[in-house]
Amino acid sequence: DSSFGHGLSPNMIYRYSRHLLLPSFGVQGQSNLVKSSILVVGAGGLGAPALLYLAACGVGRLGIVDHDIVELNNLHRQIIHTEAYIGWSKVESAAAACRSVNSTIQIVEHKEAFRTSNALEIMSKYDIVVDATDNVPSRYMINDCCVVLGKPLVSGAALGMEGQLTVYNYNGGPCYRCLFPVPPPTTACQRCSDSGVLGVVPGVIGCLQALEAIKIASVIGEPLSGRMLLFDALSARIRIVKLRERSSQCKACGENAALTQQQFQNFDYEKFTQSPLSTSPLKLNLL
Amino acid sequence: DSSFGHGLSPNMIYRYSRHLLLPSFGVQGQSNLVKSSILVVGAGGLGAPALLYLAACGVGRLGIVDHDIVELNNLHRQIIHTEAYIGWSKVESAAAACRSVNSTIQIVEHKEAFRTSNALEIMSKYDIVVDATDNVPSRYMINDCCVVLGKPLVSGAALGMEGQLTVYNYNGGPCYRCLFPVPPPTTACQRCSDSGVLGVVPGVIGCLQALEAIKIASVIGEPLSGRMLLFDALSARIRIVKLRERSSQCKACGENAALTQQQFQNFDYEKFTQSPLSTSPLKLNLL
Amino acid sequence: MQLTLEFGGGLELLCDSVKIHKINVDPEAGVEKLTMKHLLAWVRTNLIKERPEMFMKGDSVRPGVLVLVNDCDWELTGQLDTTLEEKDVVVFISTLHGG
């Protein structure tokens, strides 16, 4: 610890020197980061770069939730996992990688599926949540849990050659349900495992998720709340668009909503979205 | 090898299945990638994510040039290096990381400074060049070498809270010297080591460099040639702007230029830019 | 009236995989202004080649589709009643869930 009030040890000052030199970040930004805690749900294509950059930058406590195991066909995009970890839990693999780049932060392994039964308990220990999952029911569940607990949510998605990014439930801004009160038809809900994704596309979005989480945690800049970034990798075009405000009619965050912890725990997200929370393995038949 | 003409083994088909599923990429895109070779100059903040994603996606031969060693104050942004590699050469460290995510590609280690004396020989072995360096003379030297050898150049830069990205010398588009015929005054040339950089900013730009290199190598989409991406992390704003065309007056690629290999080798880039090719270590005095 | 329409997030698959459409469309006979409501009907008739239920539900877009008029959520511009002007850019994008 330190007697300078910023909580940065001499070792940290050396490690994070390029952050401390930045006038718009500096000692205060790094000090805020070191005191913050961030939960990343999903250690896959989005979570891989998000976790590495969050660990490297010095977030004080970093939680990882996933129930999946590392497979060879993940490695084209999930750059946090190595061949040596095929067959291991993604959380153990990701945690080991994070520790190897920064042994000075606390890394918490949640080797379980994120469900209504454990979501409140897990999420309540963190300041900021990063949604790096790959399916519709998880996105509603994580959003609602963030609303119930009052946590900002950095939400990213990638499929094919496209990516999307925004910050929900931040500082009076809209939540996921404000934008999407009714779930899409199941036929419109493709997953990377079904439809493919160019590996570096979640790479770009995952890095941007880390950036937004860092901005919120260190209290710098303007987070991407009430705005959405739309990324088209093939044409190298990016749009940042203005979103609607928080909806007073929203079933999660609206004026008369007041979603309770009990209601959240009893809500059936698979039934609501008519989609399973877990992915079934891919049957590929190319030849 | 394979008897199906696309050069993909059953193991590759499984590993890259999410690429093969993509209609706009598919077997042809992956096959092009596997047959391509990419040189990344610089295994630092930009090179780290670029190298990991290029290795993971299946580029056939990946070259890494750097003369630097891994230091603790690199680790906040250079996520390819781990604490265990502090004091090692960055090339060895990066190559080990790339091999651990993909042992099926060829990784070539160039543990030396990129100089006019070795540039032609090194670069001639690759199809595409990624400029992930951090200083002005290197940027002119790499550009000119690409012009002499006719290689497309994916150029990224990051400093502070900002990043820039474009593709030079591609398909009749402009080169670096078309845009910047005269080097900037040395007082305008800050490096990350002097001025600081938020670690995830080169992360975003490095991923986008990997993407552009992948697009060129796999012959898909519209590379960012004649356009430049300007990224402002603090405000979460991105502009993609239209650049000038190739200049007929350009000293490197212009009509009457015809820069020869001999002229390139004799050109003094440090004198031209009045900046050294190597960085001196940072003296930080915060306390 | 000249408009640029863009489809993304998979919706382009409904229009021959073409993402950007430069179109000319006029208001209904007897009406002065071109509204989003009329544009949606026009798109369904003229651009959507297959599975129209993946684009529309009733006279609006299906759940999960964001509509942006000049880079602004159509909830802010009046949804179906939004009046379009010459050279406006309208984006239809399906929200993604992959990672």
Next chain:
Amino acid sequence: MQLTLEFGGGLELLCDSVKIHKINVDPEAGVEKLTMKHLLAWVRTNLIKERPEMFMKGDSVRPGVLVLVNDCDWELTGQLDTTLEEKDVVVFISTLHGG
């Protein structure tokens, strides 16, 4: 004439670290059109607070600065002779070299 000026890549440090400036500037007396040449002189007088040599060289910008008029390189619009119109956005950005 209302213009938006943006400074980036470190040039904002020359104008009190403010990146975006909404300004009102009129053509020179006796001249009808506002050109980039006049705007540069105006910026140097009114916005640049320190080290003007980091922004200009002679009557143009210094080497290493890109000038963009409505997201387009000013080499394509006529450089110093570019005529500006109401609500144009002019970006001055210093090229970065870090990594």
